[in-house]
Amino acid sequence: MAQIHLEVVTPTGPVISDDVDIVTAPGVGGEFGVLANHAPFLSTIKTGTLSFKQDKQTKYLMVSGGFSEVSNNQITFLVESAEYGNDIDVDRAMLAKERAEKRLAQAQSQSEKLNRVRAEAALQRALARIRAAELARQ
Amino acid sequence: MPGLKDVKDKIEGVSKTSQITKAMNMVASAKLRGAQEKMESFRPYSEKFAEAMKDLSGGMKDSNLPLMEVREVKSVEIVVVTSDRGLCGSFNAHIITTVTKLMWQYESEGKKVSFVTVGNKAKQGLKKTGKIRASYGDIMGTFQMFNAREISQGVIANFVSGKSDQVDLVYGKFHSVAVQKPEVEELLPIKPVEKEGGAEQSKAGVSGAYLYEPEPDEIMEVLLPLYVNVEVYHAMIEVGASEHAARMTAMDNATNACKDIIADLTQLYNKARQSAITGELMDIVGGAEALKG
Structure with a gap:
């Protein structure tokens, strides 16, 4: 399956930078999913749960406000904070x-x-x- | 010639001072490492942010977002970021001097000036001007984003309500461990970033091809305050690193000065001791001569 490069960056450093299958994010206008080769896209992010699928495993991140940008098969989240569900x-x-x-x-x-x-x-x-x-x- | 004991006490005192300055130097260098790490980890965020701003703001020239509104400048607000504590050489003094000069310049142009001080030293240094609108202290050590948010929210509210028409940011930029210089940046109104190649390319380029959710204007409404936030946070991190670097240098100088003083005093001590011994010998010899007589 084609993959998309996911990057989550916070002021205290990058949280993840990896190729994943699908990303689901809490947009201001509602949740949205992004697959590989998505069209260039920009959206603001509200506090919520971000999930992504990798090797048939779904992982969850808590993110708080920011925005995301999709371009060149890469999705970048710029958020104020991000934590893995397991670490919470x-x-x-x-x-x-x-x-x-x-x-x-x-x-x-x-x-x-x-x-x-x-x-x-x-x-x-x-x-x-x-x-x-x-x-x-x- | 001072007494032997006085000199000895002084040597002891100075060597104790040098112990303290040496310890402070080591503490500062450890903290500098932490602050530099913070700067490093913040860099990807700010770079990505700048990129996105560039993509977006190119197509935003004729929008009427409150934070991009250019008005005739009647009053200027200066956000001054310094350290909370002293003993770091002329680092804070330089910033205050820069700010004061800036204030004179604006006032000679007939503009009103107000200050927002971040860090205790800025507050102390500018108190006598009586122009401080808000001050934030004891927050430099923590490097928390929400501190920056509080400051930027206040600044934004003041700008949007029309009480200030321009906001400058002055902070101590970290160039290297040896060099930190006051830096003046214009914070508000936010200027659209000109793209290389002019407007035509920007229209055909990335910003035109993006899908937006919600509308670009609404995204900008979220992004611009965040941008101010990021800038203020950036200034705070820079000052954090600069402060420790400046303190390191200052304390290193102090330790060296202590060494010099100790060397001088030791010489003085030895001379005093020598002359005391010579004096005693003279007495003995003189006494023996007298007895012989």
Whole structure:
């Protein structure tokens, strides 16, 4: 099967650079899949789970906001953070989720818009982590 | 001639100082390695980012995105990035001097200037101007992206609301372990990157052929703030590495100076000791002569 080169780059360094069969990513307009020889494509990425298939194995990554670019049979993700599902500490993510929920509940008034946005982002990240970890375990 | 004990105490004091400066030198060199690694691992991200920006912004010249809006410049905001701590030679002083000169230049052109300081030293150095709008301290050691995000969000909000018409970024760029220089960059408004070969090629080139999801304008709306973020983060990393390199050099110089002082003092000590002995001998000889008489 024809393969596409996947690269995930974060500010703290590249996370993966390898040939894979298919990539599924959380685009802002919904999830999308990319196979080999895809047309040039640019999309923003929201916090969520990125998966790719390699040697009949599906692997999961938690990614937070950024964008992706497809060109010349290569897909590049530029995201703020990326973690393998297997490496995620679920207990910590659960704690983070609870914390974010609590903060979100506290920051409902209009004056605390910034805090609310932050708490929401934190919650999204925690949920994405938990989901990536769960998927990786299956 | 100072007393023997005074000189001895002084030698001890200086040698203790040199121990400290030597230790600081070693700590700084270890930290420099870490900071340089951070810089290395950030490079692929920033390079890819610049590439994508280039592809996109070529076709964006006539769009009206708030972060690319060019206005008549009435007020300038300067984001100053320095280290949190001192004892790194003239590194921070150079940055402050550059900023002050920049401020004078803008003010002579009739523009209002405000500062956003990142790092404690910038705050201390610019406090007396009374123009600091926001300051962020004690964050240089961590190199976290969210610190940069907080700063850039503030800067962007100020720019979009029209309180500043131009934003400059001043930081200590890391050229090498021996050379760090203040660097002035224009941060906002973001300029579309001109592609080599002119606009015609860019239209026929990559940017025209891309599929976008969502629309290019919407992508840019996400990308541009991220770009500011990346630039600020980049400046912080550079300053981090520069700070440690500057401290290494400064502490190396201090250790050498200590060695020189110790050598001088030791000579002084030996001379004092010698003259004391000579004095005592003279006394003895003089006493013996007197007894003979």
